[in-house]
Amino acid sequence: MTIAPTTPDKKFKCPPLHPVKERALVQRGLTALEDAVAISQLDGGRVVWTVHSRVKGVTIYAGHGVGHFHSMFMATTQVHSTLSEVADLFRAHESLTSMDTDDVVDSAALYHLALPTPDHPRNYVGVQWQALAPAVPMVRKRDVCMVEFQDDFEINGVHGWARAATSVDVEACPNLEPSQGLVRMHMAQFAHIFQESATQPGYLHASLLFQADFGGRLPEWVCDRLILKRVRTLGSLDGQLHRHRLGRTHFLLPHQLDPLSQSHICSTCCRRFGRLSKKFHCLKCGHVVCHRCQQPWRLGRDRRCQVHVCHGCSLEPTNPSFHNGSRLGSVTTNPAFLMRNSSGTTSSVQDSSVADRSTSESGHSLGIQLLQSPLDQLLTRLHGMDNIDRRCTAVLGSPKPWDENYVPVVLYEAC
Secondary structure, rough: OOOOOOOOOOOOOOOOOHHHHHHHHHHHHHHHHHHHHHHHHOOOOOEEEEEEEEEOOOEEEEEOOOOOOOOEEEEEEEEEOOOHHHHHHHOOOOOOOOOOOOOOEEEEEEEEEEOOOOOOOHHHHHEEEEEEEOOOOOOOEEEEEEEEEEEEEEEEEEEEEEEEEEEHHHOOOOOOHHHOOOOEEEEEEEEEEEEEEEOOEEEEEEEEEEEEEEOOOOHHHHHHHHHHHHHHHHHHHHHHHHHHHOOOOOOOOOHOOOOOOOOOOOOOOOOOOOOOOOOEEOOOOEEEEOOHEEEEEEEEEOOOEEEEEEEEHHHHOOOHHHHHOOOOOOOOOOOOOOOOOOOOHHHHHHHHHOOOOOHHOOOOOOEEEEEOOOHHHHHHHHOOOOOHHHHHHHOOOOOOOOOOOOOOOOOOOOO
């Protein structure tokens, strides 16, 4: 049963989805996530990645052999975080998200197909609508209707978490170009993939994958510029994690802080304060630090609240590690969770270790496994409805009301 958003949005009216349509959307999202995880692997896949550029700790790759769409680009970096923390950063089902982006001018959640549960807090499936204003002169606003899929995975023994989105068609979200002048874009691949680092405990390997057809008659170089601008924003992920981490912690009251007059050295770097040195209180630990060992952070959705926090406190993760959960070693056996190989056929996760890779071309296989989640039950319940009238696969009517401040598909702030 489709879970309707709780806050109304006057722009859309979404009647309940037919079970066949709901199943198709869930499977489409699952396929997008599997494809994204497989494509994001730099070695041994059907996508040949070449280094495009490097800037501020972010490496950008250009993909080749990826279909008839415009170029595919992927940014990669390392971040100090946990899988639970990054998943919490991308909570698409909540009315307020920790991630914002300047080019998203409007957004709405059309359908919640599967929400997180206390036992599985990192799973989500939903249909989202988003309007964007590209920061390029003479380029009209775009909009996209997409299904977003979030889940844990394991590949070659390495645990990870990913969120992937791809364009879908639902009659509740028609083409808005005639009425609002929004050019409908087609998003082939948009995904964030996080994998635990095997060499640096406490760090994650982060990737941002993007490939889209922006519609209209934009030249290819403009499309490439828009895609590159989006993937470069992965460089702001570390700052967003710090801000998100600090916003979820308690700060000390003035009487709990170390007296400035009695502090003669920085508690972090141990440099002695000079007569003209400015001292700062870390509002988390209460110690006194110099200007080199602290950073002002603007918190809250409007970012009007500025606090000073030392570097040590801002780096400390607040969420438990992935390994503390009970989901390790639990691999889905549901026949609806399928692996797709390069020939386009499907097989169960148990029977295949190949995910969108050609073993004959690459020389080795990628064993991608989605860890057991409540999505198993959803697909099980929807399984076996092939005998339902196929004429019901389209949903008649318009989307359901939603909060106008909601930002469902999270994109980073522009650098």
